Amino acid sequence: xxxxxxxxxxxxxxxxxxxxxxxxxxxxxxxxxxxxxxxxxxxxxxxxxxxxxxxxxxxxxxxxxxxxxxxxxxxxxxxxxxxxxxxxxxxxxxxxxxxxxxxxxxxxxxxxxxxxxxxxxxxxxxxxxxxxxxxxxxx
Amino acid sequence: xxxxxxxxxxxxxxxxxxxxxxxxxxxxxxxxxxxxxxxxxxxxxxxxxxxxxxxxxxxxxxxxxxxxxxxxxxxxxxxxxxxxxxxxxxxxxxxxxxxxxxxxxxxxxxxxxxxxxxxxxxxxxxxxxxxxxxxxxxxxxxxxxxxx
Amino acid sequence: xxxxxxxxxxxxxxxxxxxxxxxxxxxxxxxxxxxxxxxxxxxxxxxxxxxxxxxxxxxxxxxxxxxxxxxxxxxxxxxxxxxxxxxxxxxxxxxxxxxxxxxxxxxxxxxxxxxxxxxxxxxxxxxxxxxxxxxxxxxxxxxxxxxxxxxxxxxxxxxxxxxxxxxxxxxxxxxxxxxxxxxxxxxxxxxxxxxxxxxxxxxxxxxxxxxxxxxxxxxxxxxxxxx
Numbered sequence: 001x002x003x004x005x006x007x008x009x010x011x012x013x014x015x016x017x018x019x020x021x022x023x024x025x026x027x028x029x030x031x032x033x034x035x036x037x038x039x040x041x042x043x044x045x046x047x048x049x050x051x052x053x054x055x056x057x058x059x060x061x062x063x064x065x066x067x068x069x070x071x072x073x074x075x076x077x078x079x080x081x082x083x084x085x086x087x088x089x090x091x092x093x094x095x096x097x098x099x100x101x102x103x104x105x106x107x108x109x110x111x112x113x114x115x116x117x118x119x120x121x122x123x124x125x126x127x128x129x130x131x132x133x134x135x136x137x138x139x
Numbered sequence: 140x141x142x143x144x145x146x147x148x149x150x151x152x153x154x155x156x157x158x159x160x161x162x163x164x165x166x167x168x169x170x171x172x173x174x175x176x177x178x179x180x181x182x183x184x185x186x187x188x189x190x191x192x193x194x195x196x197x198x199x200x201x202x203x204x205x206x207x208x209x210x211x212x213x214x215x216x217x218x219x220x221x222x223x224x225x226x227x228x229x230x231x232x233x234x235x236x237x238x239x240x241x242x243x244x245x246x247x248x249x250x251x252x253x254x255x256x257x258x259x260x261x262x263x264x265x266x267x268x269x270x271x272x273x274x275x276x277x278x279x280x281x282x283x284x285x286x287x
Numbered sequence: 288x289x290x291x292x293x294x295x296x297x298x299x300x301x302x303x304x305x306x307x308x309x310x311x312x313x314x315x316x317x318x319x320x321x322x323x324x325x326x327x328x329x330x331x332x333x334x335x336x337x338x339x340x341x342x343x344x345x346x347x348x349x350x351x352x353x354x355x356x357x358x359x360x361x362x363x364x365x366x367x368x369x370x371x372x373x374x375x376x377x378x379x380x381x382x383x384x385x386x387x388x389x390x391x392x393x394x395x396x397x398x399x400x401x402x403x404x405x406x407x408x409x410x411x412x413x414x415x416x417x418x419x420x421x422x423x424x425x426x427x428x429x430x431x432x433x434x435x436x437x438x439x440x441x442x443x444x445x446x447x448x449x450x451x452x453x454x455x456x457x458x459x460x461x462x463x464x465x466x467x468x469x470x471x472x473x474x475x476x477x478x479x480x481x482x483x484x485x486x487x488x489x490x491x492x493x494x495x496x497x498x499x500x501x502x503x504x505x506x507x508x509x510x511x512x513x514x
Contacts, residue, residue, distance in 0.1 A: 012317050026172070033165075033172040034203040059223040064173045064199035071177065071197065078190060081198055085227035085305060087282075087462075105464035106310040115310065117463040126437060130463060131225075132305045250302065252332065253359045253383050255409045261302075 003077035006107075006137035009114045015073045015102030022057065022065075027094045030061045057092040062129040066118045069100045070133045079137045082113070086131035090122075097123055102133075112137045142251045142260050144215040149246055153213035158239035158271065159204060166196045166236055173197065195233035201268060201277040202226055204242055210264075214246060217260035217285040224261065224284035231268075231275035239271040247280060251287075258287045290478040290487075291496060292351070293327045293471045295366060295404060295430065295458025301332045304462040308341060311467045312348040322468035322498045326351025328368070328458070328484070333358060333381045335370045353481050356380055357404065362387035362423060363411040366430065366458075369399030369485035391425050400488045402456060404430040407443030414443050422451065428488060432457030432495035434470045456488075457495025469499045 002008075024044075031041040036058050039046030044054040063086045070081050092098065099121040106115035113136050120129040170181050175197050178185035186194040234240065248263040262283045268276040297304040298311065308329070315324060327350065329339075334356060341352040355368045358380050365387060367374065374397050378385055387403075394401040406413035406429045413429065431444040432455070448455050457470040475492035478484050487493060 011313060026174075030172040033168040035205070059225065060199070060202045061173070063202055063226060063228075064197070067197065067199040068173060068175060081230060083227075083229050084198065085225070085280075087225040087303060088223060103465040105314060106307065115464075117465045119463075124438065129225075132463070248302075251383050252302075253364070253411050255411060257410055258383065 003075055004073065004079065005077060006079075006112050006114070009104055009107060011104050011107060013104040015069055015100075015104075015116060015118060017099050017101040018069065019097055019099050021097050022092070022094045024055060024094045027055065027057050027061065030064070031058060034058070034060065036060070052091060054093055057094055059086070059088040059129075062086065062088060062092050062120055063131075065098075065100065065120060066129065066131050066133075069102055069118055070116070070135065073102070074135060077137075079135050081133055082136045083134040084131060085133075086129055088129050090126060090128045092120060092128050098128075105132075112139065142217065142249055144249055148213065148215065149248070152243055152245045154207055154209040154242070154244045156207045156242045158241050161196070161234055161236060161238040161240060163194065163236035166194065166200065166234075169200055169203070170197065173199070191233055191235070193235060195235055198228070198230050200234055201228055201230065202279055204240055204266070204268060206242060206244055206264070206266060210244070214262060214264060214283070215249065217262075218287040220286055222284045224282040226282065227280040229278040231277055232270060232272075234270070234276055238276075240276060241269045242266045243269065256286060260285050260287055288477045290326070290351075290474045290476065291324045291471050292353070292474065292478065292484070293324050293459050293461070293468045294355075294368075294402075294456050295330050295357070295433065295460045295470075296327050296467055297331060297357075297460070297462050298329055300329070300334070300336060301462070303332070306462065306464045306467070308352065309344055310464040311461075312344055312350050312352070314464050315350055315468050316348050318468065321500075322471075324350075324468045324471045324498075326353060326478070327467060328353045328355050330355045330357040330366050330458075333383070335367075335375055335380055337372065337375070351479065353484060355481070358385055358390065359383040359411070360385040360387035360390055362403065362416045362420070363406065363408070363413055364404050365390055366402045366404050367394055367399060368402065368488060369394075369481050371397050371399065373397045374399065388423055391423060395425060398482075398485065400427060400485050402428050402430060402488065404458070405433045405436060405440060405444065405460070406430070406447050407436065407440035408433075412440070412444070414447050417447070426451070426453055427491075428454035428456050430458055430495075431455040432470045432497055434459035434461060434466055434499070454488075454491050454493065455495050456493065457497065469497075471496050471498065
């Protein structure tokens with residue numbers, strides 16, 4: 001596959017969709033690696049006591065997953081993500097299949113940047129985490 | 140019904156943390172946890188030939204740094220429970236093993252809105268991450284949501 | 288001649304959206320066949336931008352841009368169409384507890400229309416408030432098709448419309464560029480200005496239209512934890 005370049009990027013191009021199964025152990029591994037080992041991210045019973053439907057994925061992990069969608073799209077092209085904004089709309093429950101998706105929405109000739117929408121979708125089609133990213137293509 | 144807080148807090152730096160060292164192990168563990176396999180983040184030999192001449196942390200590593208103890212003394216709290224409602228991150232210099240990262244934080248914005256779960260107050264805290272060379276590594280705008 | 292408008296959208300002027308208007312219009316131009324809308328109405332949260340002039344962009348893309356506002360009341364969120372200076376002086380749009388009945392009556396008196404949006408949504412929609420408070424008077428229309436709705440919410444809104452005989456509108460409630468125009472309202476009349484829109488909303492000759500692609504089936508092969 002050829003690498004993405006500023007010229008090759010078109011508004012309407014897609015990132016993903018990528019489907020993947022997020023396991024509870026992956027969430028626990030993230031919580032452990034980042035010092036977020038708190039009950040709502042590690043234990044169903046404890047999370048339910050906080051009024052949650054079960055253990056949830058840290059927002060930071062959702063951000064990391066979305067960030068990876070963008071970096072996978074960038075590949076080895078030499079472009080760089082310079083901004084990523086996320087809104088955590090609904091809890092992301094592990095042990096479910098998630099779909100990651102994005103669309104190129106805008107290009108700026110002056111800055112040589114591309115803007116994109118990215119989101120994490122549930123099996124039911126709800127966009128649980130939404131965001132936008134800016135990728136810069138150096139000359 | 141305006142939100143009750145001292146407007147003087149907006150824009151005033153309330154905390155600069157001690158530098159937090161970044162180890163190669165911490166970056167490797169992080170990559171494993173998020174399933175990152177890109178050689179520029181996980182393979183020292185390959186990364187050396189890459190754009191940064193060595194291993195760099197994935198961009199999302201920037202949000203793993205914490206505010207210090209002053210956070211809860213200086214950031215206004217509304218209601219009982221706080222939630223992480225999202226982050227807006229601007230990326231600067233990459234984070235490398237051996238870096239020491241300092242967080243400088245201020246309250247950027249406070250606003251109220253209503254949603255499915257009731258009335259909420261949002262406090263946006265901006266933390267600027269700086270490395271040991273004084274380079275800006277990231278601006279992290281962290282949206283804290285409290286139900287009131 | 289009919290006019291199809293996305294009556295509910297948020298651009299970067301809203302605190303929770305980063306979508307530039309130009310990107311919205313460009314996206315609609317690109318998706319013209321799938322989302323055939325003639326225009327968008329910017330309903331920024333808790334504010335109204337009196338100065339905003341989008342004529343250059345309208346001409347560039349051939350898409351109508353109208354301005355309105357989404358305010359927050361004691362009966363949930365309400366779209367205010369035909370906003371005037373008099374309205375922004377009368378009400379503090381940033382107040383998240385505006386009195387809904389006053390908003391509806393005063394907006395109508397000042398020449399606009401207030402349309403409660405996503406009524407089926409918990410807390411910020413009419414339905415929940417109607418369970419323990421008297422129904423609002425002088426409501427002309429409500430939004431029954433909202434692009435941000437979760438399962439069951441639009442169905443609740445439809446039930447409300449059946450019960451109270453309100454007219455129904457649709458809007459994407461888009462906060463992302465790629466979601467603009469997925470839900471809209473088709474008017475029987477021609478609309479070129481905010482005044483036209485108010486007139487058409489009062490006339491009652493319109494219906495929501497859904498341009499969303501059909502949802503993929505929910506996979507069943509995934510282990511779901513049994514409580």
